[in-house]
Amino acid sequence: MREVYYYDHSDDFGLSGFAGTLCARTGLRADGPVVLALAAAEAGDHQLGRDVRLLLDSVLPGEVLHTVWLAAVRRIFDPAQEPAGEGSDLRAWLRRLADVCPPGAPDRDPYEVESLGGVRPMVTEEELRALVAAEIGAAGTGLGQRVAVPGIAAALLRVVREADADLGFRLFLRALKAYSVPVGAEQYGRLLGIGELLAYPAAVVHDGLEMRWPPLDPGRRDFAEGRFGLPFLAAVFHRTDWQYQGTVQENLHAVAGADGPGDTPGSHAAVLLEDVQRLLDSTLTDEALTTLWRTAASRLYAGGEPGSEPGATFDADGRTWLKRVADACRKRLTEADPAYAPFLSPARTDLAAAVLREVGEAVHAEVPEVRAVAQVLADVTTATDPDLAFRLLVQVLSTYEVPVAEDRRPRLQALAEYLGFSPDHLEDRLWSTTP
Secondary structure: OOOOHHHHOOOOOHHHHHHHHHHOOOOOOOOHHHHHHHHHHOOOOHHHHHHHHHHHHOOOOHHHHHHHHHHHOOOOOOHHHOOOOOOOOHHHHHHHHHHOOOOOOOOOOHHHHHHHHOOOOOOOHHHHHHHHHHHHHHOHHHHHHHOOOOOHHHHHHHHHHHOOHHHHHHHHHHHHHHOOOEEEHHHHHHHHHHHHHOOOOOHHHHOOOEEEOOOOOOOOOOOOOOOOHHHHHHHHOOOOHHHHHOOHHHHHHHHHOOOOOOOOOOHHHHHHHHHHHHHHOOOOOHHHHHHHHHHHOOOOOOOOOOOOOOOOOOOOOHHHHHHHHHHHHHHHHHHHOOOOOOOOOOOOHHHHHHHHHHHHHHHHOOOHHHHHHHHHHHHHHHHOOHHHHHHHHHHHHHHOOOEEOOOOHHHHHHHHHHOOOOHHHOOOOOEEOOO
């Protein structure tokens, strides 16, 4: 029966988490007594004791356990170097470690047992072994070149196949992190998928990995979170809701830095900057830019907000506001990738007719704010970028709860798919005409 790890942990845990703690003690003394004291201090992590006892109960030879241990802790502490009689044999050392670790699991109340039972991972050991073994094989060259422990790939495979694939996966991740083995974006996505199968907190996979990210692409559209770019910013600054999440500048910083675990750092800033720059470079009037932004954010009637921003509303002039957004994006991009030179991806002019058809429907909406912005959206479609116009249209329809007829939904979904949006870009954002 597998644990729902994210319920009890927010980052790495068990033996892999403990190894990470030891690695973080760079320059500090690490001998047997110190390491045992650190393990005893981890009394709240019952998985540490379970992991250690799992290895002790396995048939793995001592040299395999020794190899995996050294790689996980980056050779910071080697039990074989301990004085004679202090447990230099790895199994003897693990027994000493087990003695200071709590043997039991935390008690669950009936509600916890029932709720966790509904989300408990169901992946079989055979399936998990195959998945983890494949990733160790894919990283074999990097492990051999970077990890200063001979035979680490073979040792990890034996842990996976002869002891426990869950623990083997975490020790594999720890070895990658300890020796900064580069991981490409495709393998990273697969590692995240295994972590999700095992109900890990995302930090177990993500934190500390040496990523080999693909170049920043302002034309990227497959964000797992759904919305991105200017519509995402408009959703954050919806009416006065933004005030509950911080100041204007704090919210700008949060949106520009909203990259998820699978995103090249700076991705959200790059696509938002592209949206803003397209509008600033367009022939749209200042009035049209203001109307477009304030309609998308449902801020047409917002007055001056309290706080650190003096004078009138911070986005009363759309062009000035968009320039401020652009500055925030450039600052984030400088932090994420100082060598990145912002550029505009090719506009999706091939979709202009299809997007104009959908924008034309807005003219007949019952909501006056939506009718008023329809012509601006049409101008964005023809003079700027149909992709941006389509995303802003979806944002406006969602914001003003405009019902979408059932025969129109497939067209909108097909456009979103053709543009490369993730499946949930429209999910729960289009109101139905039927109850």
